[in-house]
Amino acid sequence: MAIPGQKELTYLEEFMEGIWKQNPVFVMVLGMCPTLAVSVSAVNSLSMGLATAFVLVCSTLLVSLIRKLVPKEVRIATYIVIIATFVTVVDYLIQAISLALYEALGAFIQLIVVNCIILGRAEAHASKNPPFRTVVNALGMGIGFSIGLFALGSVREILGAGKLFGIPLFGPDFQPWVVMVLPPGGFFVLGAWLLLFNWLSSRKGGLERVEPVEGHVHG
Amino acid sequence: MNLHTTRIELRTSPHVVKGLSVEDIMFNVVLALLPIAAFSIWQYGLSALVLLLTATVTCLLTERLFNYWSGEPNTLSDWSATITGLLLALTLPPSFPLWMTVVAGFVAIALGKVMFGGIGHNVFNPALVGRAFVQAAFPVSISTWAPAYASHRFTEFIPTTLTWPLMTPPNIGPWAKQALDGFTGATPLARWKFEHVATAPYDLLTGAATASSGETSAILILLCGAYLAARRFMDWRIPVAVLGSAALVAFLFQLWNPARFPDPGFVLLSGGLMLGAVFMATDMATSPVTPRGVWVYGALIGIVTVVIRYFGGLTEGVMYAILLGNALAPLIDQYMQPKVFGSAGRKT
Numbered sequence: 151m152a153i154p155g156q157k158e159l160t161y162l163e164e165f166m167e168g169i170w171k172q173n174p175v176f177v178m179v180l181g182m183c184p185t186l187a188v189s190v191s192a193v194n195s196l197s198m199g200l201a202t203a204f205v206l207v208c209s210t211l212l213v214s215l216i217r218k219l220v221p222k223e224v225r226i227a228t229y230i231v232i233i234a235t236f237v238t239v240v241d242y243l244i245q246a247i248s249l250a251l252y253e254a255l256g257a258f259i260q261l262i263v264v265n266c267i268i269l270g271r272a273e274a275h276a277s278k279n280p281p282f283r284t285v286v287n288a289l290g291m292g293i294g295f296s297i298g299l300f301a302l303g304s305v306r307e308i309l310g311a312g313k314l315f316g317i318p319l320f321g322p323d324f325q326p327w328v329v330m331v332l333p334p335g336g337f338f339v340l341g342a343w344l345l346l347f348n349w350l351s352s353r354k355g356g357l358e359r360v361e362p363v364e365g366h367v368h369g
Numbered sequence: 370m371n372l373h374t375t376r377i378e379l380r381t382s383p384h385v386v387k388g389l390s391v392e393d394i395m396f397n398v399v400l401a402l403l404p405i406a407a408f409s410i411w412q413y414g415l416s417a418l419v420l421l422l423t424a425t426v427t428c429l430l431t432e433r434l435f436n437y438w439s440g441e442p443n444t445l446s447d448w449s450a451t452i453t454g455l456l457l458a459l460t461l462p463p464s465f466p467l468w469m470t471v472v473a474g475f476v477a478i479a480l481g482k483v484m485f486g487g488i489g490h491n492v493f494n495p496a497l498v499g500r501a502f503v504q505a506a507f508p509v510s511i512s513t514w515a516p517a518y519a520s521h522r523f524t525e526f527i528p529t530t531l532t533w534p535l536m537t538p539p540n541i542g543p544w545a546k547q548a549l550d551g552f553t554g555a556t557p558l559a560r561w562k563f564e565h566v567a568t569a570p571y572d573l574l575t576g577a578a579t580a581s582s583g584e585t586s587a588i589l590i591l592l593c594g595a596y597l598a599a600r601r602f603m604d605w606r607i608p609v610a611v612l613g614s615a616a617l618v619a620f621l622f623q624l625w626n627p628a629r630f631p632d633p634g635f636v637l638l639s640g641g642l643m644l645g646a647v648f649m650a651t652d653m654a655t656s657p658v659t660p661r662g663v664w665v666y667g668a669l670i671g672i673v674t675v676v677i678r679y680f681g682g683l684t685e686g687v688m689y690a691i692l693l694g695n696a697l698a699p700l701i702d703q704y705m706q707p708k709v710f711g712s713a714g715r716k717t
Binding site: 338 | 480502505506507508510532533535536537538
């Protein structure tokens with residue numbers, strides 16, 4: 151990001167930002183509503199991730215293009231209108247491609263409008279950067295979000311139904327873990343992934359770790 | 370002798386410390402659980418034995434694994450993971466598949482205990498966290514019951530015990546029929562709820578009823594609890610409050626409508642109320658510490674248990690009642706602070 155005094159990122163770094171260092175699901179923990187609600191299966195979570203990525207890339211591109219024309223006072227309203235336009239496009243697109251998927255995702259497609267990742271990117275990145283850089287960053291973020299959703303959805307589908315992408319993995323005798331397709335399962339799996347991600351990052355030292363306000367003293 | 374040791378020391382209480390360690394207390398709880406475990410093996414045979422061993426070993430291994438990962442010293446020797454394992458096994462049905470027991474044991478320690486920082490830091494009773502997880506994950510297996518005192522219990526496993534990992538357990542029917550003709554596989558609580566048949570108190574007392582492996586013998590549980598209470602390793606007020614409030618509520622309901630509600634004796638002796646009240650609600654880390662708070666906490670558990678049993682979809686409510694009590698324990702403590710001696714009577 152173009153903060154004065156800070157070295158500008160290369161395009162590769164800009165792209166990897168969303169996938170690893172600032173992953174929307176595992177590091178920024180944004181967009182939790184669709185993440186927890188939709189990640190019941192791998193297909194649902196991947197399509198949700200791709201839909202969000204599409205909206206993210208298109209709307210940040212447009213925001214970046216008109217960033218010098220929009221008065222500061224009405225910028226949020228402008229962003230929302232732009233985002234809502236692309237969400238409507240995606241909404242009809244999914245409906246046309248697969249009605250079953252459309253019904254499975256339900257209101258969460260329309261709710262992409264209020265997904266804080268997209269508004270956050272528009273405000274924090276697209277409004278301050280040239281179009282190409284913004285698209286690269288948004289693409290990384292979108293892919294990072296899709297990876298995060300897929301990580302949740304695949305685990306929940308494997309344990310909750312014994313399948314991956316609808317293909318049975320363990321034969322007909324598999325015992326489904328009912329809790330995994332219920333809301334608590336989403337929290338369990340998200341917690342486990344966050345744990346793993348934090349553990350990896352603390353070993354690599356590659357992530358910007360948020361230090362706790364009060365250090366816990368071990369007796 | 371230097372100057373420092375001859376000085377008068379000024380300290381806050383406590384001034385007299387009993388030489389009692391966490392290990393002593395926990396070891397005595399294990400001792401008190403052993404007769405109950407032995408009785409469940411006598412009732413259910415081989416399957417109960419491997420269930421107890423699997424749960425305990427899983428809990429110990431999980432604790433060791435997390436000790437290793439976090440680079441902290443080995444905490445297996447404080448016996449608390451052993452207690453979690455034993456208690457978990459005692460709350461599971463004897464026919465519970467072993468691979469699910471491993472899941473329950475892992476979740477109990479990992480999610481119920483280590484995640485909060487280990488012994489003394491946990492908010493919920495770890496054994497109940499494990500059980501709540503498998504109850505949500507495997508609702509069928511956790512309500513499949515095996516008959517007690519089957520004649521071939523020491524030579525054969527209950528068929529569901531040795532299910533392959535991740536696979537659905539087989540039907541328990543043929544094995545149970547072989548053991549006891551006309552076996553329905555319903556617990557006394559389920560029979561009361563769905564068939565309106567109350568089991569005879571004698572069967573409940575001696576453990577001849579269908580139930581989880583460790584919750585059948587009320588007499589044994591009370592005796593073991595009395596040992597712990599007599600040695601002050603357990604707060605006797607908690608079980609008294611739980612059982613007393615459950616009995617009182619049950620008595621009032623029966624007074625109101627005797628045709629619909631069972632007598633208080635049935636409520637006390639059936640299901641896991643006895644085991645929960647004596648061994649789980651009394652967990653030191655998860656129960657209140659204030660004298661009045663302990664009574665409130667116990668009464669809350671007793672009342673919620675009866676309400677879930679009478680009006681809820683589940684047949685048994687002890688587990689959720691205790692977890693709810695655990696969650697409210699800090700709040701109860703906050704409102705039940707004893708008045709400091711010598712302080713003013715009323716705030717102005």
